Amino acid sequence: MKLQELLDYIEIDDVKGDTNQTIEGIYYNSQKVTPNSLFICIKGFKTDGHLYVEDAIKRGAVAILCEDIVETGKATMIKVKNTRKTMAAIANKFFDFPSKSIDLVGVTGTNGKTSVTYMIKSILEKSGRKTGLIGTIATLVDGEKIDATRTTPESLDLQKLFKKMKNVGIDSCVMEVSSHSLDLERVEEITYKVGVFTNLSPDHLDFHKDLMSYREAKKKLFYKTSLCNVINIDDADGKVIGKEVKKLDVPLLTYGIEEEADYVAKNIKMSFKEVTFDVVGPNFNETITLGIPVKFAIYNALAAIVSCHVLKVPAKEIVEALEEFKGVPGRFEMVKEIEKFSVIVDYAHTPDALENVLKAAKGFAKDKRVITVFGCGGDRDQTKRPVMGQISGELSDLTIITSDNPRTEDPKKILLMVEEGIGKTNGKYEVIEDRREAIKYALKDATEGDIVIIAGKGHEKTQVIGQEVLVFDDEQVAIEIAREEGLI
Incomplete structure (x- = not known):
């Protein structure tokens, strides 16, 4: 050119x-x-x-x-x-305006983005569409997996990806849209059909000056859509964003469980293995059984349902795809090899996400214990550290505070800030800087029926200490320790 x-x-x-x-x-x-x-x-x-x-x-x-x-x-x-x-x-x-040739769905919010994008991809593929995905775990293009270096790539890389998708006949794509990408103009000049908002809770406040700035960054997505905006109306910030974007020419559809919404989940029945619920909305009245037995999975499913229904996917195919959905790596993922007690790996690295996971675990534990292993990342938002400590102290029977990508920060300093929060509760806790040793302590302490939550890293396969990037996979480490201790 x-x-x-x-x-x-x-x-x-x-x-x-x-x-x-x-x-x-x-x-x-x-x-x-x-x-x-x-x-x-x-x-x-x-x-x-x-x-x-x-x-x-x-x-x-x-x-x-x-x-x-x-x-x-x-x-x-x-x-x-x-x-x-x-x-x-x-x-x-x-690259010749490639996103115009694709039905593109953008998903933003603090928690749930990855799960929602994978659910949408599964539904669209069930309906016969050739679908790409761009997100935190990886970029998926026509069977090729490209490891992600950031949630949302730079604008040049994005347009190159869309061109590649167009060239191989991909007609739909779903992508995570981070607040950084919206503020740093990585997603300018992109044509989105549907924009989705999941929720908002404190995160990235090392980048955004306050929660309002964080919300304003997320809101920018909904000015870039052409077909519909889809918003979780149960979320307080979702209500604020919804009130504003409702004034736009693009239609707004809401979803929720507690509030009056266009699409509502009702009659929720939950067991340790699955959750069943009814979804009622415009030209949609279906019962769904999802193999992820937590309340936040219902919200994720609702976001996916509305987005795909707007894209004219038949209700029958939406239900079938969700009931076949196996979950996302590192998102409330059961370590199936360990059977004596439950071990769950989850990406929860914000106060809201940790609270959701622990409340779900608490609901299943009944008279058994919830043991939580978690830490907070270095060189990132420090304000959430004591908050997360307090949440774990209140909702766990035992917390093991440990390292989670300390990066260039002193790990002991991070641990102390988390400990400050947990010290405000009556929660029992241990401080073990070495993450492997922390997981080992939790597994050795757990007894039959207990639930061990290993939170913070989820799908990540590395631990960043100083300038060194070490191989570290929470799930694999748990399996290795369980074998060493004769648990499997």
């Missing part, structure tokens, strides 16, 4: 050099630059792309998109006000 064609699609402040040359690739990482490409200078949190202009030119960049002109005389320089936002527009043009 000619450089001038790309420039005609964006607002520019200044251009120096030839704009008639052909651009064969676009990059924001200078190390990936190939001949005859455009290099985009992004000002990030750790470094500034403007520092790598010379490197990009050496590798073959013939044009540079920047916010600050870098005098080189060796490439065409294009100055714009905001390279992040402009990158989204240029990528969309370069």
Whole structure:
């Protein structure tokens, strides 16, 4: 594509050099630059792309998109006000507006995004659609699994993925949309058919200045949809967002259990193995049995039901897909190899998510104990640490506070902040910094019928300590320890 064609699609402040040359690739990482490409200078949190202009030119960049002109005389320089936002527009043009050819569902919220996206994918595939997925665990394109480095990729990478999906005949895609991606304009220039809001609770307050800013970031998704917005009306922030987006031209559909909503779950019956409930909504009246026996799974299912019903998937296929749904790795996942007592691995790393998981476990435990192993990530929001400690202290019979990706923070400092919260309760607890030893303590202490919750990491396969990334899988570690201790 000619450089001038790309420039005609964006607002520019200044251009120096030839704009008639052909651009064969676009990059924001200078190390990936190939001949005859455009290099985009992004000002990030750790470094500034403007520092790598010379490197990009050496590798073959013939044009540079920047916010600050870098005098080189060796490439065409294009100055714009905001390279992040402009990158989204240029990528969309370069890859020929690929999201317009796909029924795209965006899911945002603090908890449940991954489960909802996997449920929607299962339903759409049941109805015969070829469906892609972009999210926290992985990106799935036509049978290919691409490991995720962040919940929502950069705009350039997203548009490249959509183009790849279009080329292999994918007609639908469901993706997690993080608050970071909305604030950092990674999802600009994307055409969403449906936007979904699951819930909001304190998280990422190291990035957003307060909960209101966090909510405002999430809300941006619902101004990017063309068919329908789907919102959990039981959630207090969902009510706030719903009240505003109801004024938009795009229709709003709500779902819930407690409040009056367009789609409501009723007659809920729960056992340790499954939950059965009725869903009543416009042209929808079905009974569903879900093999994930927790209340938050009902909310996730409702979000998926409404989204797919809006996309004209027949009710029968929605019900069949959900009843066949096996769950998501690391989301209330039972470690089936251990039978003497229950061991559940869950990604819960926010106060709300931890509370939901522990309340569900408490409901099943009856006269048995709930033993919780969890920690809080380093270099992240510190305000939630004592809150999560207090929640575990109140809802667990025994808590083992441990490390969970301490990164460059002192692990002991993190543990103390969690301990501060649990100290406000009468909850029994132990502090064991080494996560493997913490899991071992929990399994050795558990007796028949107890429920052991290993929370925080879920599907993650690594533990980040300092600058070192170590292999660590909660489920596999639990199985290894159980074998060593003769539990399996």
